[in-house]
Structure formats: C-alpha cells, structure tokens
Amino acid sequence: MNQWKNFTKGFIKENPVFVLLLGMCPTLGTTGTAINGLGMGLATTFVLVMSNLVVSLIKNLIPDKVRIPAFIVVIATFVTIVEMVMQAYLPSLYESLGLFIPLIVVNCIVLGRAEAFASKNNVKSSVIDGAGIGLGFAFALTILGSVRELLGSGKVFDITIYPENYGMLIFILAPGAFIALGYIIAVINRLNKKNA
Amino acid sequence: MAKLESSFKNMLVSLFGVTLIASAALGLVYDATKAPIAQTEAKKQEMALASVLPEYDRLGDVIKVLPADGKDSIEIYPAYGPNNEEVASAVKSYTYSGFSGYIEIMVGIDPNGEITGFQVLKHAETPGLGSKMNDWFSNAEKPGQNVIGRSFNDGAIQVSNDGGKVDAITAATITSRAFLDALNRANRCLDSAWETDAESGATQQINGKNSDDDVASSEQ
Numbered sequence: 173m174n175q176w177k178n179f180t181k182g183f184i185k186e187n188p189v190f191v192l193l194l195g196m197c198p199t200l201g202t203t204g205t206a207i208n209g210l211g212m213g214l215a216t217t218f219v220l221v222m223s224n225l226v227v228s229l230i231k232n233l234i235p236d237k238v239r240i241p242a243f244i245v246v247i248a249t250f251v252t253i254v255e256m257v258m259q260a261y262l263p264s265l266y267e268s269l270g271l272f273i274p275l276i277v278v279n280c281i282v283l284g285r286a287e288a289f290a291s292k293n294n295v296k297s298s299v300i301d302g303a304g305i306g307l308g309f310a311f312a313l314t315i316l317g318s319v320r321e322l323l324g325s326g327k328v329f330d331i332t333i334y335p336e337n338y339g340m341l342i343f344i345l346a347p348g349a350f351i352a353l354g355y356i357i358a359v360i361n362r363l364n365k366k367n368a
Numbered sequence: 369m370a371k372l373e374s375s376f377k378n379m380l381v382s383l384f385g386v387t388l389i390a391s392a393a394l395g396l397v398y399d400a401t402k403a404p405i406a407q408t409e410a411k412k413q414e415m416a417l418a419s420v421l422p423e424y425d426r427l428g429d430v431i432k433v434l435p436a437d438g439k440d441s442i443e444i445y446p447a448y449g450p451n452n453e454e455v456a457s458a459v460k461s462y463t464y465s466g467f468s469g470y471i472e473i474m475v476g477i478d479p480n481g482e483i484t485g486f487q488v489l490k491h492a493e494t495p496g497l498g499s500k501m502n503d504w505f506s507n508a509e510k511p512g513q514n515v516i517g518r519s520f521n522d523g524a525i526q527v528s529n530d531g532g533k534v535d536a537i538t539a540a541t542i543t544s545r546a547f548l549d550a551l552n553r554a555n556r557c558l559d560s561a562w563e564t565d566a567e568s569g570a571t572q573q574i575n576g577k578n579s580d581d582d583v584a585s586s587e588q
Contacts, residue, residue, distance in 0.1 A: 204495045234382050237374035242386045249390040253397045260404035263412065270492065325496055341539070344496035 179300050182308030188281045189312035189353075190360040195281045199313060200349040202272050206329045209317025211265045212272060213310020215254050217303065219276050220285060222250045224302035227290040243286045244277070251276045281309060319352045320344060412489075417458050420476035420485035421447050424455050433557040438462070442557045447476075456484045461554035466546040468492040471501075473550045477558055481520040486551070498543030505547065510535070515548075520555040524548075 188194045195216075202212040226246050234242045255273045258266045266273070276282065285305055290298040318328050324343035326334040342348040372378045417427070424447035431444040443460040456478040463471050471491045476484035488501045505515045512535040518525055526532025527544050536544035 230386070232371045234386070235372045235374040235378045238379045238383050242383060245383075245386050245390050249393055252394055256397055256401040256405070260401040260408060263408045267490075339496070341496055345494065 175297065175300050178297060179304040182301075182304035182306070183311060184308075184360070184364065186305070187308045187312055187360070188305055189309060189316070190357050191364075193357075194284065195279050195309065198272050198275065198279060199316065199353070200346060202269055203313055203317040203320055203349060204324075204344050205268075205321045205327075206314055206317040208265070208268050209313035209315075210310060211262070212269055213306070213313040215258065215269075215273060216276055216279060216282065217306025217310050218254055219247060219250045220282055220302040220306035220309075221299055222302075223247045223282060223286055224290040224298040225295060226250075227286045228293060228295045228298035231291045239291065240283075240287070243283060243291075247282050247286065248277045281305065316349070316352060316356060319356065320348055323352070324348060416474040416487045416489060417445060417447075419487050420458050420474050421456050422476070422478070422484050424448060425450050431561050433561050435553055435557050438464075438553070442554065444558060444561055454479055457558055459554035459558055460489070461550045461557070463546045463550040463553065465542075465549055466491060466493055467498050467540065467542045468494070471543075471546055471550055473547070473554070475551055475554045477520070477555060481555070483516050483518050483520075483551070485516055488547075493543045494540070497540040498537065500537055500540070501543065501547050504537045504544075505534075513537075515551065520552075524552045524555075 182188065184191070186192060189196075189199050198212055198216070203209040223243070223246050227243055230242075230246075251274060254276070255266075258269075258273065285302060289301045293301070320343045322328050322333060323340050325336050325339045326332060327336070340348070343352060372382065426448055428446035428448060431446070432441040433444060434441045440462060442462070445458040445460075447455050447457065449455045456476045458474055458476050460472065460474050462473070469492060471493070472489040473486055474489055475486040478484050486505065491499065491501065493499045493501070504513055507514055508516075512528075512533075515525065515534060518534075524532075525534060525548050527534050527536040527541060527548060529536060529541055530545070532548075534544070534548060
C-alpha cells in the first residue's frame with residue numbers, strides 16, 4: 173500500500189470524526205476549548221500509534237479467540253501510561269480532560285484500528301496508519317475546539333479575538349458541540365464532493 | 369510465523385504473557401512518575417497557600433476537622449507571623465452541592481473572621497459559567513461579587529437570591545451557592561477547631577470524632 177496515502181487518509185477521506193463519526197464521546201466532551209481538543213487528540217494519537225505498533229508485532233502470538241481481551245490490555249496499558257505522565261508533567265491539562273483520559277481505553281477508534289488494520293498488516297504500515305488516524309482525530313478535535321471556543325468565549329487557544337461577553341454560551345455547552353460538529357461535517361462533505 | 373491456534377494452552381499462555389508484560393511496564397512508569405506527581409501536587413498546594421494567605425513566616429501543624437454535615441475532613445493550615453502571632457489560617461474546604469458535584473476550595477481567614485483570599489482547587493462546573501468562580505468572586509472592581517475582605521462575623525455569607533449580599537455568577541446560581549457553602553463550611557470548621565483548642569488546651573491534632581460533635585453543637 174502506498175504509505176503516503178495510508179498516512180493522509182486519516183485527515184479528510186477517512187477522518188474518524190468528520191467522515192466515520194467514530195469516537196463521538198471524547199469529541200463532544202473535550203472540545204470546549206481548542207487546547208483541550210488538541211491535548212485529547214495528541215493523547216489519543218500516542219495511544220493509537222503505540223497500540224498499533226504492539227498489536228502488529230504480537231498479532232501472530234495471540235490466538236484469534238482471545239485477541240480482543242489481549243488488544244484491550246495493550247491499549248489500557250498505554251492509556252494508563254499517558255495518564256500518569258500527563259498527571260506528572262501537564263497537571264493543568266490532566267485536570268481539564270479529567271475522566272476522558274482513562275476513557276480512551278474504550279474509544280472505538282483505537283480498538284477499531286487495532287482490530288481492522290494492525291492485526292492484519294505489518295509493523296510499518298500499522299504505525300503509519302495509527303499516526304495518520306490519530307493526527308486526523310487531533311486535527312478534527314482542534315478544529316471543533318477552536319470553533320466552539322471562538323463562538324462561545326471569543327478566544328482561540330486563550331488568545332482573545334473579541335470580548336467574552338459577546339460569546340454565545342451554548343457553544344461551550346454540549347448542545348453547541350452538536351451544532352458546530354454538524355456544520356463542520358456539512359462543510360467537509362461539500363469539499364469532498366467537489367474533489368470527487 | 370504462522371498464527372497460533374486457539375487451543376486452551378495457547379490462549380492461557382498468551383493472555384498471561386500480555387498481562388504480565390503490561391503490568392511490568394505499568395510498574396516501571398508508575399515508579400518513574402511517582403516523584404514528579406507528588407512534586408506537582410506539593411507545588412500546587414504551596415501556590416494555593418501563598419495565594420490565599422497574607423505574608424507569613426511559618427506554617428503551623430495541619431489540623432484536621434470533620435464537619436458535622438460531611439464525610440471528609442477539612443484541613444486547616446494556620447500561618448504565623450514573625451512574632452508568633454497568628455496572621456490567618458488557610459482552610460481546605462469542599463462542597464458536594466456544585467452543579468456538577470464536588471468543588472474543593474482553599475480559603476484564607478484571618479483572626480477577625482475576614483477572608484484574605486481564596487482559590488478553587490478542584491471543580492467540574494460548566495465551562496464558561498460556573499468555572500468562572502476564581503475570577504468572579506475575586507473581582508476587586510465589582511464589590512458586589514467580590515468575597516475577599518468580607519467577614520463571617522455577621523453570620524454565613526449568602527448570595528443575594530437567598531437574602532445575602534454576594535452577587536451570584538450570572539446564570540450559575542447553583543455554583544455560586546455551592547461555592548459560598550464551601551466558604552461557610554471552612555469558617556464553621558475553623559471556629560470549632562479554635563473552640564476545641566481553647567477548651568482542651570490541646571494545640572495539636574484534633575480527634576475527628578470530638579470535633580464532629582463540636583461542629584454540631586456550634587451550629588445549633
């Protein structure tokens with residue numbers, strides 16, 4: 173498989189959030205600000221790359237009937253590592269993401285890539301696939317976070333664009349996440365159609 | 369290499385192997401991050417103390433008090449000035465009545481019962497609404513909402529909706545009530561700690577059960 177294509181498919185064509193609509197729970201829950209979205213996306217990217225790497229390495233050592241528990245243990249290990257490292261070195265991000273970090277374990281994107289890609293492909297392709305999908309997820313979360321932060325509190329990455337008092341509060345709350353996501357998906361679909 | 373077949377022995381060995389390696393890896397990372405995590409926590413505590421207390425020379429022993437209406441104890445950090453006089457006490461207080469449950473705050477209260485400063489340590493309030501607690505209640509330009517400098521001598525501090533004098537955060541009255549609840553709890557526990565102190569003559573740790581009764585009696 174063409175490795176470049178393998179890498180870039182995660183951004184637009186198979187973007188986990190905008191096209192496949194996977195991982196909606198962290199997508200809607202953590203994108204109140206751009207920095208939270210980016211942090212969540214990068215944490216998930218790390219877990220995706222590492223779990224894809226390990227799963228493709230051990231895929232022949234795991235009997236088919238116990239592959240799911242084995243994959244989940246691998247994923248949970250990396251999530252716990254991310255959690256502890258983040259708690260030690262990025263305490264403010266750790267606090268704002270809170271429960272969503274341990275929930276990466278059950279993020280369907282991570283298990284989905286392990287099951288659908290890494291358990292069938294070689295190490296190199298699997299790592300590139302994990303990086304592509306992970307960065308695509310981070311990209312989507314950052315875009316959504318920026319839009320919500322801008323409309324809701326007049327800031328992007330904590331840089332004030334317009335006074336906070338004019339912000340539409342709903343975009344910081346959960347309903348705003350659905351509305352913003354819906355419009356972004358519409359735009360992405362329009363762009364994809366044009367390219368086709 | 370061919371894929372291992374799903375025999376009982378293979379499944380057992382491979383799952384055992386995966387979990388063994390995973391737990392070893394986690395053990396290593398836990399060891400490596402233990403010290404930095406503890407440091408970060410200690411630094412956070414120190415910064416919170418410095419921001420809620422006026423200038424002090426040294427901190428006294430931590431006093432733990434169990435409030436009558438809560439399960440968790442409250443920590444009191446008395447701070448002393450150069451002549452060993454008490455300048456204020458920092459109280460780590462909490463409430464469960466936030467819009468999203470638990471809120472933990474650190475508040476400095478001086479011997480006259482005035483608030484010298486506060487800091488919200490933990491909360492899960494709505495971003496953009498309740499999460500504004502730190503800025504809202506310390507805004508020196510808006511005396512209606514500022515709680516720093518207010519005194520507990522006239523009784524509990526309440527939001528204006530409940531007949532008090534503090535303006536609640538716009539669209540976040542529940543959070544504001546919870547925040548003040550944590551403040552008032554801090555004050556009640558501080559009072560009861562000093563009362564027990566005076567009665568028993570003990571200066572150190574207060575037995576959790578006794579202080580429980582004391583808070584209950586002081587509230588009646």
